[in-house]
Amino acid sequence: MRSVKVYEEAWPLHTPFVISRGSRNEACVVVVECEEDGVKGVGECTPYPRYGESLASVMAQIMTVVPELQAGLTREALQLRMPAGAARNAIDCA
Numbered sequence: 087m088r089s090v091k092v093y094e095e096a097w098p099l100h101t102p103f104v105i106s107r108g109s110r111n112e113a114c115v116v117v118v119e120c121e122e123d124g125v126k127g128v129g130e131c132t133p134y135p136r137y138g139e140s141l142a143s144v145m146a147q148i149m150t151v152v153p154e155l156q157a158g159l160t161r162e163a164l165q166l167r168m169p170a171g172a173a174r175n176a177i178d179c180a
Contacts, residue, residue, distance in 0.1 A: 088122040090155045092148050094141055095130075116144050116172070118180040120155065129179025131172035139172050147173035 096112045103110045117130045133139035151159065151167060159167065161178060168174040 088120055088156050088158060090152050091117075091119040092145065092152065093117055094145065114141055116141060116148065116176055118148060118176045120177075120180040127180040129176040131176035131179075133172045137171065144171075144173045144176070147171075148177060151177070 096114050098112050115130045115132050120127045133144045
């Protein structure tokens with residue numbers, strides 16, 4: 087069985103990211119770790135509010151498929167199971 091971990095992290099930026107609507111000193115990300123037979127993959131994503139995503143919504147999307155991931159959901163099946171977006175990206179990269 088594949089093990090899956092999902093958690094949030096805040097990564098400090100080396101220098102502030104500044105644009106006209108504001109600045110950021112850290113990147114808030116969702117991290118997905120998948121491990122099977124001693125091989126570990128790690129993927130992460132940054133939710134984009136512009137596309138209706140938040141840390142909470144991305145975490146919720148990922149958590150809905152964790153049982154399927156643990157059971158061996160393939161990358162091909164993932165493409166059919168989830169819409170494109172931050173959540174699917176983090177899983178796909180892991």
